[in-house]
Amino acid sequence: MTQAMKMSRLYAPTLKEDPAEAELASHKLMLRAGMIRKAASGLYSYLPLAWRTLRKIEAIVREEMDGIGAQECLLPILIPAEYWHESGRWDAYGPEMMRVTDRHGREFCLGPTHEEGFTDLIRNELKSYKQLPCTLYQIQDKFRDEMRPRFGLMRGREFIMKDAYSFSATQESLQVIYDDMKGAYARICERCGVHALPVAADSGEIGGDTSVEFMALADAGEAALVYCDDCGYAADEEAAVSTVAVSEGPGSGELERVYTPGLGTIEAVAEFFGFPENGTRKSLALIDGEGKPVVAIIPGDHELNEIKAGKAFGSFHLMTEEELNETGLHKGFIGPVNLPEGVRLVCDESLRASKSWTCGANEVDYHFTGACPGRDFEVDVWADLVTVREGDPCPHCGRPLKGARGIEVSQVFQLGTKYSEAMGATFVGEDGKERPLIMGCYGVGVSRTLSAVIEQHNDENGIIWPVQIAPYEVSVIALDKKGEAFDAASDLADKLAAEGIETVFDDRAERPGVKFADNDLMGFPYQIVVGKRGFKNGTAELKNRATGDREDVALDEVVAKVAALVRAERMPYAG
């Protein structure tokens, strides 16, 4: 019969103090709760509590993968260099790839990802359209010699990944699998208790997306995101399409030259006119990738986005004082009207509809109000140039965007024929013609998901596990070291275990305060406290870790009650 785990036996060495090396809540709490220990930089041992949760995350991932018809396998971690030479990634991957040489001098890598491995696996045997589509996956340790391994399991050098690869005969088939994967990934997040947003990682040429990252919202996240609560739009701040709302500037709408002595900044100009910064126009002088001068104009309260500017201008730089002088521009007073000969004018899309700009007059100490594109100056190119931020209108529905930080927990990707062409993985179609397989790849950071869950579920006392992935669902805490009440607690724990509820019995000869602190730190969702006083009244105290609610429950009812609560929250595969 299944027994409750005795806390006195549980290998979970806790720490009283926050470890100095840890910055993030998840990293600190996993070390403090005795879940992980560092073996070397970016290499961690998973102790029993972490491993139990990881196996539950894996089980959820398996169910969801099997549910959409993907089949599990396991390939060697060591991958021969030849395959990577074929794909061209042996050199392209760089120092992140961990390389190994065997006794015969043959080169291998420790797989950082497995496109090459899987493409090689199938290339001689997945040869007919009749066998397609086919999706294979594995759950395995991956190795990446990250430049900055950090934040515990968040960015490790060895980490657990579920990686899947699909092989299709047609783009339509790939699209179906890709959409199924997106659905499965959303459910994996939900079932693990991770609040994540699907974020387009690129915008496909045919419309729609060809890669989506699932971003767990957390202040500790490395990515800055904007998202819309109303329509579900979400994007990386850098990549988000800008539709900044701009106000018109002051003045009558006629072009007016205004004396603005020494007012060379947006703040000063806005203050001078008593107008919001958004009603002014920021002019940036730069030299584009071809060495030609450009003036870029954006809303006064926004910033030029490096990535978007790179697309518009090539490898550009802001003009130096010397370059400004040579071009005949005046720092702080640059604008679109009366630009020196040969300077290209590129303006942000959001300004297109605006007819009254407040901007520099290309003359020291002067600004224009009421400058109107088409009437007072000509724009060479309109382009999306600025970084979107919280409060800007959603490009899909126009409601204000929210800002958040995110942790990438998983990603789906349409690969097309990149690897199949490079490695000769072809199939024969219904028409008898040979073509390269159309591939997709799909990765879940299993160990990173563990970090993300804890980032989203903790308080000052420790971890707050969602039931479905808690290392143990219930802990029974005996306040006494022995005696009737202790025996009753032990009995409850074993009854719960016999019911199939994963239970820890805190049997340690510790003070109650220590026990409460450890059980909260380890985050068991339901805690049943049995002491002498309650025992006399025939009750135990039931505590809900997430809400902090406590109630007295009759000793002979508590097992059924807690078992029902746990079962209701387990969230099985919905198919």
Ligand code: ATP
């Ligand atoms: P990142 O941008 O964070 O480096 P990535 O985009 O390079 O990640 P992928 O190649 O998409 O990562 O790998 C699939 C998943 O594996 C990621 O979504 C992430 O959850 C996880 N992952 C990637 N690198 C690491 C790492 N160093 N430690 C832990 N998990 C990782």
Ligand code: MG
């Ligand atoms: Mg990724």
